[in-house]
Amino acid sequence: MLEILPDALALAFSPTVILFALIGLVLGVTVGAIPGLSGDMAIAVLLPFVFAMEPAAALGLLVGVYKGSMFGGSISAITFGVPGTAGAVATAIDGYQATKQGKPNRALHTALYASIIGDTTSDLVLIFLAVPLAAVALSFGPVEFFALYVVSLLLISALTMGKVAQGVAAAALGVLIAMIGRDPITGALRLTFGVPALSGGIGLIPLLVGVFAVSEILLQIARTWQHRATRVAERLEAQIVRAGYDPKADRLDWASFRSTWRSVAVGTGAGTFIGALPGAGASLAAFVAYGLAQRVSRRPEQFGKGSLEGVAAAESGNSATAGATFIPLFAFGIPGSATAALFGAALIMQGITPGPTMLQDNMAIIYALFAILIYANLMNLGVSKLLLPVYSRLAMIEPRYVLPVVLGLAILGTYAASNSLNDVWMLFAAGMLGVALRSLDVPLGPLVLGFIVGPGLERSLRQGLMLGRNDVMHLVASPLAIGLYLGGIALLAVFWWSFRRKGTARVGAGP
Amino acid sequence: MTRWWQHLSTGTEAGKRRLFAVVLLTLALAGSLHVHYGAWRPAPGIGNHLVPMMAYLVMAAAAIVLLVQRGTSPAAAAGDRAPRLVALLLALVGSVVYVLAVRALGVGVATVLGVTVATLALSAEPRRTILACVLTGLSSGVIFWLLFTRLAPIAMPAPLLF
Numbered sequence: 001m002l003e004i005l006p007d008a009l010a011l012a013f014s015p016t017v018i019l020f021a022l023i024g025l026v027l028g029v030t031v032g033a034i035p036g037l038s039g040d041m042a043i044a045v046l047l048p049f050v051f052a053m054e055p056a057a058a059l060g061l062l063v064g065v066y067k068g069s070m071f072g073g074s075i076s077a078i079t080f081g082v083p084g085t086a087g088a089v090a091t092a093i094d095g096y097q098a099t100k101q102g103k104p105n106r107a108l109h110t111a112l113y114a115s116i117i118g119d120t121t122s123d124l125v126l127i128f129l130a131v132p133l134a135a136v137a138l139s140f141g142p143v144e145f146f147a148l149y150v151v152s153l154l155l156i157s158a159l160t161m162g163k164v165a166q167g168v169a170a171a172a173l174g175v176l177i178a179m180i181g182r183d184p185i186t187g188a189l190r191l192t193f194g195v196p197a198l199s200g201g202i203g204l205i206p207l208l209v210g211v212f213a214v215s216e217i218l219l220q221i222a223r224t225w226q227h228r229a230t231r232v233a234e235r236l237e238a239q240i241v242r243a244g245y246d247p248k249a250d251r252l253d254w255a256s257f258r259s260t261w262r263s264v265a266v267g268t269g270a271g272t273f274i275g276a277l278p279g280a281g282a283s284l285a286a287f288v289a290y291g292l293a294q295r296v297s298r299r300p301e302q303f304g305k306g307s308l309e310g311v312a313a314a315e316s317g318n319s320a321t322a323g324a325t326f327i328p329l330f331a332f333g334i335p336g337s338a339t340a341a342l343f344g345a346a347l348i349m350q351g352i353t354p355g356p357t358m359l360q361d362n363m364a365i366i367y368a369l370f371a372i373l374i375y376a377n378l379m380n381l382g383v384s385k386l387l388l389p390v391y392s393r394l395a396m397i398e399p400r401y402v403l404p405v406v407l408g409l410a411i412l413g414t415y416a417a418s419n420s421l422n423d424v425w426m427l428f429a430a431g432m433l434g435v436a437l438r439s440l441d442v443p444l445g446p447l448v449l450g451f452i453v454g455p456g457l458e459r460s461l462r463q464g465l466m467l468g469r470n471d472v473m474h475l476v477a478s479p480l481a482i483g484l485y486l487g488g489i490a491l492l493a494v495f496w497w498s499f500r501r502k503g504t505a506r507v508g509a510g511p
Numbered sequence: 512m513t514r515w516w517q518h519l520s521t522g523t524e525a526g527k528r529r530l531f532a533v534v535l536l537t538l539a540l541a542g543s544l545h546v547h548y549g550a551w552r553p554a555p556g557i558g559n560h561l562v563p564m565m566a567y568l569v570m571a572a573a574a575i576v577l578l579v580q581r582g583t584s585p586a587a588a589a590g591d592r593a594p595r596l597v598a599l600l601l602a603l604v605g606s607v608v609y610v611l612a613v614r615a616l617g618v619g620v621a622t623v624l625g626v627t628v629a630t631l632a633l634s635a636e637p638r639r640t641i642l643a644c645v646l647t648g649l650s651s652g653v654i655f656w657l658l659f660t661r662l663a664p665i666a667m668p669a670p671l672l673f
Contacts, residue, residue, distance in 0.1 A: 400633035
């Protein structure tokens, strides 16, 4: 392992990779700060472009966008009370109150530092946990992998927005969509209904870009069209004109930030644990962290009234999911969140198959990715600190100029990835499916995750059954598989009990 | 008296749940019939229809849970329902118009025109902001050209008109 480090570090610190990580960071913060645009949307739109890039540069760009958007979401949440991303909703509770009390700078800097601490800790946990877990996963056979896929899909569905039945159904729909095309064992066509364009299956890019980006852009365009008479920029500008604001008095000193250490520690711990579970998103982590931090705080009554501890807890909680969410992807090849699914798609497009063998087969790239994850945090700290005053005004950009351009990019990018207009049709179809599912309050994460793990689930099930001569009991014959099923049930029970007790079943907002 | 199908389009949480359940049940039923009566090539083991059938069963079970589930039923958010219908219509009409425009004008020109028209449509005062909208369309065209022709050479389909 150590002999690969020089190569990995040379890759990670090459000027091109650093440049793309920097571009990604600025782009990510910009996207995160503009309400309506999200990091997932940006990553989805960028997927066709990274297809043509060098793997390390592509990963640098995507890591930059991801990390930038995590913090970017808190900028508009604190400045205007409008969370830029779902993960920043909890940040808005105290952040916006702090702004109204004339301390936006203190809140923004607290959010930035807490976010960097949470994110870096989570990345370190990923680095030190993914490798041993992947080594364990190497001993898995089809039966164990089938158990892992089933448990992951159940967890993903159950933890997303607390809508278990909708989540399970969406995951099943995703698996079904993945079955369209050729059967991998016999090569026979299935579920194509005589449509030649479907014989190659549904492409990953049209589905991801359509479901995540196009559907959201279409909804935003429809909303903007409906409320086009309302000048959002003027409304927001009016909000930030505060009489008597003294920038010199609004500085975050070391003593003030040190007073938030408990919240940062609690947020980081909770976020890292929740982020590692398939399906539990940044929003759930932020709210759990916020609730726990309030319990351990010496000034719990200040929460909700502009408390910097509240800002620190929420922000470290949601950022601490950033690294941990990759643990199931790197160790088992199972994307635990929508963002991990998008990164998984990017890795697949680069010829790297996520899973236990990924670390062995692509050691240099993966260790370079670990290094990028860490230094991107430091870059984020420097760039965001420098550009905070500019970023704070990003939410004023009128969506009517941004949304059509992003939609154009999504369409051209999807076309460019395959040189096929069929994929553009599929993109629109996936966009419409996304709009329909969003309209019915069905979480999109399980659909995409079902689509991605569907082929693996089918392969492991059919191989497992063939090994057991079509005896279904063979699927529960392995002690490891039984352990996975029991572990999954225990986790589901803990979360179900916790949701019922706290009444926070509606809090977790997944993708 | 309100009929059950009238509940489907109310936009309340319960209405959405029921509508999704009906869609799932329809899909599961149609899919199961297709598995039983469709032409599926025999495959080793249980067959290549196993996972689709499992997916249909899971959908049907989820639909039943959704139908019997009780929950809060807040009033319909009419203001939020309209944009979703507009979005679906936009996607449907927009995709047809766009693909026809691509065939006639080429991907680049069609996309720039689309961006300009969309920016104008979203403007509160199109006459006053026409210049800004045209500039947005043209500058996006330059960005697209740089991205897709100079940075990543992509062969765009030849337009019919020129």
